Amino acid sequence: MKPWRSLLIKNDKVNRIMPHLPDKTSPLFTQFERWSGKKKRLYITNNSEPGTNPFHLSQNLFANLVASPMRHERFSKTKSPKLLLIQSKIDMKSKQLKLCSIQSRTGKNSYVLNSEKVLEKMAKSPMVLSPLHLYSSKITNLNPSDIAMDKQSFLENYRIELINSIKQAYKNHLKNEAKEGDIGVIYDESNPKIMEIINILKGRQLQINLGALKESIGEEVVPSKHFLDSKTDMDLVILVYKLLNFLKN
Amino acid sequence: MSGTIRTANAIITDSYALIKSTERFFLPQTMIVNGGTSKFLRASYRRFMRLAPFVSQRAMVRSTYVDYIRYKYKIEDYDMKRRLVLGDTALPRAPLRQQILNTLNFIITAVSYTEKPKDKVQKTDIILARKILKNLLTMEYEKMKKNKVSDGKDYINFKLKFNHLTPGSQKIKPISLARNKVIKDFDSCIVYLNETVGLRL
Structure with a gap:
């Protein structure tokens, strides 16, 4: 960064005073929350909480x-x-x-x-x-x-465009190891179920079967059984879900 | 300019009234471990209802929420709905008590506010849970919107018998076919969400 720039952006001699009123407490403010007309929220301080499990939504x-x-x-x-x-x-x-x-x-x-x-x-x-x-x-x-x-x-x-964008997204992400929270994608023509929740060692996992729609999608879209990471591949998973929902009913 | 007013029970900022005492919204540990089933159900029902003022300031949304909780506890045949979405060969359902606990935590997450989130997960959980709750209530309202015009048929179709989730019946009008499809997509997503997270929405 150039020296004059840092002078402009950060000057220690200038005191910036943000307009802020001091917190007000008074015995007259009893139960002000009832008639303040503000949206109510529960104030969670993480120290006092009876810890709730995160949902990883x-x-x-x-x-x-x-x-x-x-x-x-x-x-x-x-x-x-x-x-x-x-x-x-x-x-x-x-x-x-x-x-x-x-x-x-x-x-x-x-x-x-x-x-x-x-x-x-x-x-x-x-x-x-x-x-x-x-x-x-x-x-x-x-x-x-x-x-x-x-x-x-x-x-x-529309279908062709959707399949193309799925293929495009597949080029960037593909991996074969299962982890907790991952989503399994298989191509099994004998299994009529499109979406299923199955038990694996670590818990439950969502499994999507593209083979159930064999007449509408070619096998070249998804070659074999693999897993999609639910952290990084969410856009791709949403595209796959859209395709399934479009074709199934 | 912003000012904060502190009272004994709350902190009132520019946009929110933050309620400090949260104990009465959680179930006590003794109740979770060794309360009887009917006691547990009634206690959890009371806590869901206590959260109603936090869901929205609008009376319409609040009453939709209250009606929804009442419907879930008293009327809904959830096992039937679940079977229609997941099929007969689905995995067994998680224990009811755990599901209700998770759902209570979910609603509390949706209406909570924290200045310093523990991590990114907590931050996104609060945002997403709130959006899901809002959309769920909007959809409940949409289901019942034309109930009076249709002589209560919407209530029977969407809430009692789940006709929109069953395949077949080609003789209906195109508009109700489309409506069934939209509501079916949403409902099956909610059931899958329940299965993957362990909720009972």
Whole structure:
């Protein structure tokens, strides 16, 4: 760092006084918490606690899915965590509508449910998939007929894109040793169960079977039995879950 | 400018009223080890209800929470729900007492505040537990939103018989098909979460 820079950033001679009122205590403040109008929280000081076991929720696939922010689902008009839904995005330049495998906040989005069967039945025009507020807005000035969508193969395209992003993610992470809290992925065509919780030596483990959907995914996506680390590979696990949920019902 | 007011029971900061005495929200050790089943259930029920003011300031959310706890204790057939999601060959369920203890700890985690978290795990646990609780209550509200219009059928479908979790029944309208699917996804995620963490949400 250059010397003049350190002078500007950190000058010992300058006393920065943060505006802060001193803590107030007074006998008149009895039971102020009842009428203070603030959100109530339990104040946990880690010394006095009758220690609770940590849940390790950030390493749990289902906790991550369920904790994602709520979004409005177009067909059912109910709210649902957005990782359980598919994002459909309109590209405002090319006026193209498509389903995205990896959700992002850019652009104009709406959310539809994650099921190939139901979408095949219900998604018959771009109008029902696109965010409705665009059509009433005077700024975007958009007509439903302007939007282009590949009606025959947009679901097929979505599946291919999803599988491709899974393959892409697999290139970065792959390891074969099981650890506690890891997620097992197998390819067993004889086993009809897609997701299962099994007993291993150290406790319980989630096992995902991609072979149950053999007609829809090629074996080249997942070569053999392996484990995904729930700490580092959570994005990949979420993608795999999305694919399973999309195809299974 | 920020000011903090300290009273005998609480610290009131800019955004929160932090309650200092936490003993009455935890189950006493003697009750956990050798309380009778019905005593234990009633004691834990009381503690869940005591936590209601911490869940939200809005009466609507609070009443959703209270109704949810009451439904879980008195009405829900959890074994049936679990069987429908996991299948008949699933592993045996964890003991009830342990599940309830974990769930009480989960709710306490969701409504707690700590200045210096022990580690990163505690910090993320508090954030995620709160989000899960909020989403769960939103979803409970969504389930019952149209119950009056549908003559109580939603209550029977989603809460008593779990028709949305059973496969089949193709004759329903497309909109309710979509609604069933969305709620089914959420409910099965919650059951899997319960199984992996040892909860009973």
